[in-house]
Every structure is written in structure tokens, then in C-alpha cells.
Amino acid sequence: MKQTLLKIGKAALVLLEALALGGAVAFAIQWIILGDAQAALDWCLGALPPFCLTAVFYGGGALLLGLLTGRLWVGALASSAVGVTLALVSYFKLAINGTPLEAEDFGMIGQLNQVMGVAGDLKVPGRGWAAVGMLVLVVLFLFLLGKMLTLGSGRTRFVLATAVVSLGLALVIGPGGPALGRAFSVNTQDRMMSAISYRDYGLTVGLWRDMCLLAGREPEGYGPEYMQQVVQRLDELLGASGTAEPAGEQPNVIFILSESFYDMTRLPGLTLSGDPAENFHRLSGEGISGRFYSSYLGYGTGYIEQSIFTGLTGKDLKPGTNISFRDDGDYSLLDSVATSFQAAGYETEMLHAYNNSLYNRTVTYPKIGFNRLLFSREIQELDLNIQGSPYAGGYYLSDHVFTQALLNRLDAANEEGKRAFLFGISMENHQPFDPEKFGYVCQLEVSSDQLSEENLAITRVMLEGLTRADQALGELTDALREWEEPTVVVFFGDHRPNLFMTDGGTVYSHLGLCESNDCSRWSIEQVADLYSTDYLIWANDAALLKQPAGTKQDTGLTALGPAVLDAANMPRTRYWAMQERLSKALLVNTDLYCVTAQGVPYWNESDAALSDEDRELMNLRSAIVYDTYYGQRYATSAMNRPVGS
Incomplete structure (x- = not known):
């Protein structure tokens, strides 16, 4: 009897150790994400149910590995590493574009090196090392305590590990998942933005909620x-x-995603020596223009492309689905915008001013209707008569060179007696916005009472990138005025740059457009403003426009695709109608x-x-x-x- 009680006591102590470790990991994650130990403690106490659920997750993982290896400290070390890694990845993602780690981002794991490459230098913050140090002490304590406790014989550990796995599967998948969520006060029914979910439930439970709980619901009576x-x-x-x-002539279409383009003159508190969107403003008087409402701020270019071409957003898919990394066959099920042009005999090509490493484009774009893909290397092999380096602001093709490539491919298609549908993704205005990006050259001057000189240096880089994008637009349309073939240009910015200042704020928070970088605390008006850019539809023959020249008409992620089809008089499938x-x-x-x-x-x-x-x-x-x-x-x-x- 005494031996039995002793075994039960040891088992209970091991379980408590595992849960304590899980609590330490949960605290460390919040410490890294929130940036302050007191803020992390306040969150843990204020959101006690999800904090406890997080502790169960990491403690359960540590216990499972401890049973498999016979050493709880090994499981504790692994659980700690997973938690810290997730927290740091989320921290770095926030540093890159102002958004936390999301379930869909796991589709980009294979491209992590490329993502980090375009983000600039990233360093582990001091609080990250502090949190790691705390967990090292906890693991060391378990290591020393493990000398006095055992986890049982090999057979006993195997039976217990099997029980832990079975219980874990029952609680995180199927009907057990929602039941577990409800038991810990987690909303398992309604979709919500990640920033709000993580604020309320923490990073780990938020990720679990997206990946395991919410799912596409079958319509009642489906059949x-x-x-x-x-x-x-x-x-x-x-x-x-x-x-x-639809009646009307079918013109060439040049569809341009200009990286991070928007009308910077709309920012308050800045004094500019000139208009960085001079050509855009002039052409707006000749075409149709307005705001473009995007789904991201600071990143997400590939996801925005997919939404425009397929008409789907992340809200249409199961939470956690990466819209650029679904099953390959999914991209051919419903016709895309490009498929309509391809079916009409157009030469459909995508041109990208960087390499082919991101967003799975080499797989998805042929499936959504593109005959040919040209990335930086292929573009440089065209007969463009490039003078000097083709790059500007780092390792992206300059917008000037990119414009020449678009005209080259347009001419090639028209020479073959075909219409062209060209989708171009420019990159010169892409992050990072380091002060030395353009060799400290800025064609326009900017001043502001709300920005320090160091922050003005960063702002000048954005200003120069936007100015160059606008000049490339002017260069393209000037050439098309002399073009014999009817051609429509659709030009838009995919998202605003999340331009971070030296203190971790953004140019938007410094200029009073929002109080902080946490969009979960913004008003709906602030979200709509900061998630919007600008677009333009212009034609070398005004008769091609569907509205009077100078029309102001807003558009957005799910409206731009139909507008492109309308601009080219493309037939509509039932889906696109x-x-x-x-x-x-x-x-x-x-x-x-x-x-x-x-x-x-x-x-x-x-x-x-x-x-x-x-x-x-x-x-x-x-x-x-x-x-x-x-x-x-x-x-x-x-x-x-x-x-x-």
C-alpha cells in the first residue's frame, strides 16, 4: 500500500512539474510578444483560462517526450524550444510587416530563408534572451530534480505515453477540440482576425484555434x-x-501590381517639395481611379494576387489555409481572371522583378491561366538594351527596366498577331526601407515636425521608391500613347508599406493616423484607411473606358478582378458574373x-x-x-x- 501511494505521489509530482513547465513556457511566450514581464504576467492573470490551456499544451508535450525518453527535462527542453521559436518567429514577423504569426504562414516555412533575405537584418530582442534564460533555469531545475524521481519502467512509460497521445488526439481534433475550447473559454465558432484572437487567447491557442477548430461548414440540405x-x-x-x-473591342491589358504603391500626399504632417505621384494624378484625370481596399498592410503580396485572380479570400477557406499553397488541383477548379484571357486567345504572361522563390508562383500561375512566367533572370535575357545595372535599391529590378520588359513582351505578342494580357509585379519599392537603400538619394525633399531626422531618413526611402514607381507609370503610358494597338493599363498598389520608425512605431502612428501598431485596437475607420492604397484604369484610347475620364470610383480586393474583365470586354462565366x-x-x-x-x-x-x-x-x-x-x-x-x- 505504501509503495502504491508513493508511486501515485511521484506520478502526481511529475504531472505538476510538467504543468509548471507549461506555465513557464506560456509566460515566456507572452513576455517575448508583449515586450515586458509585467505585461506578460498581467495577461496570464487576466486571461487565466487560455493561459492554463497553453500550459496544458506545452506541459502535455513535455510529459509525452519525458515518458518516451525517461527524462522529463528532455521533454521540457523540447517544449521550451518550440514555444520560444514560435514567439520569436511571431516577433520577427511583426518587425517585418506589423502582423503576428498566423496559421497560413506555415505554408511559407520552406521559403523562410528568402523571406528573411528580403526583410533585412533581424536580431533577437533582449527580452527574448531573458525569456530563454528563465526557461533554461526551469529545465535545469527539472534536470536536477529528475535525479530523485523516475517516470517508471519502459513498459509503464510506453503505456502512459500511449494514453497521453490518445487523450491529446481526442481533445484537439474532432468533437473533442471544440469541447476543450469551450471548457477554457475559447470561442470556437466565430471567425476573427488573428491580432484579436492572439490578444484574447495568446499565440499558441490562437494558432490551435485556427488550425483545429474552425472549419468550412456544409450547407444545410447539401447534395x-x-x-x-x-x-x-x-x-x-x-x-x-x-x-x-460583352460587346466591344478586346484590347491589350497590362495589369500592374506596383509594390507598396499609394498616394503619399494623403499622409498628414508631411511637407513635400514636389508630388511623388505626379503621373498618377495626371493620368487619373484621363482614366478611372480611386482607393483600392486591400486585405493586408505591409506584406501579403502573393495572397493579394491570388484573391484578385481567383475571387477568393482567406475568409472563404478553412482558417489556417495558405491561399498560395493549397492542393495544386484547387487552382484549376474555377476559372480565374487570367483563364478568361487565355481562353480568348490572348498571350498571358506574368512578369516579376524578383526571383521565383516566393508564394509558390511557379506552381499556381500556370494553373490559373498564364502561358509564360518571367522572373528577374528571364527578364534580363530579353533584348532591353539595359544601360548599367538593372537593379535599384537592392536586388530587385528597377521599375524603369521592368517597364521596358512590359513593352517588350507587349510588342512581341502584337507582332505575332495576338492580344497580350500581361500581369507585372514591380519590386523597386519593396522593403527593407533602410536609409542607404537608394544611396541616400531622394529626388524630393520631405520635412515634418512629428518625425526625427533618423525617421525622416527612413521616410525619404519610401518617398523615393514611390516617386520611381510613379515615374515608371508615366514612362509606360507615354510609350503607349504612340502604340497602334488598343491597350488598357490597370495599375494598383497591393498594400501600404508598414514603414517602421527607429522606436518601433510606424510612420502612421507617428503622424497620428493610429495610436500604435496593434491593429486590433484601431477603429474601423483607421483600418479602412491604412488598409487602402490607390488604383488607376487608363487606356490609350479614351473610348475603351467604361466610365467618363476622371471618374472617381473606389474598388477593392474582390472588385478589381471583375473590373479587369469589364475593361477588356471579356466574356463572363457564371462564377465571374x-x-x-x-x-x-x-x-x-x-x-x-x-x-x-x-x-x-x-x-x-x-x-x-x-x-x-x-x-x-x-x-x-x-x-x-x-x-x-x-x-x-x-x-x-x-x-x-x-x-x-
């Missing part, structure tokens, strides 16, 4: 008859808006926010001022997305045909 009714109802609602053969109709209601709709066609932002579409027909169309679209990517694809082929077919 072949249900989806047939969905298609029929879509045809009724779309009607004439789904015309299969639906997307075009919905773009008249919502310009962007993400887990963070949405904006109506009237330019009014809301936190979610449930609160937005939408008509009953708009909401019905959104429900029908949700059924189509579920059927295509998670269901039996009863209606997928019908969505790739014209309305009424």
Missing part, C-alpha cells in the same frame, strides 16, 4: 439537388448581368473588415448595409465555394459556363 437549385437561383438573380459575350454582381455590394470582405461599394467600412458583412438580394447572393456564393473546395463539386463545371447555359 446534388441542392446545388442544382443554387445554380438555378443564381441564373435568376444574375439575369442580364451575366451576358456571355456572380463575382461581378457581388462587387457592386462589397469591395472587400475579410476576417478583419469589409467595405461596401459606397465606401463605408464595417467589421463584418453581418453589420454592413446590404440588401436582401446581396445577402442571398453571398449565401449562394458560400455554397458554391464549399461545393468546389470541400464538397463533391456538383456545380463546379456549371460555374465555369455562362449564365443560363
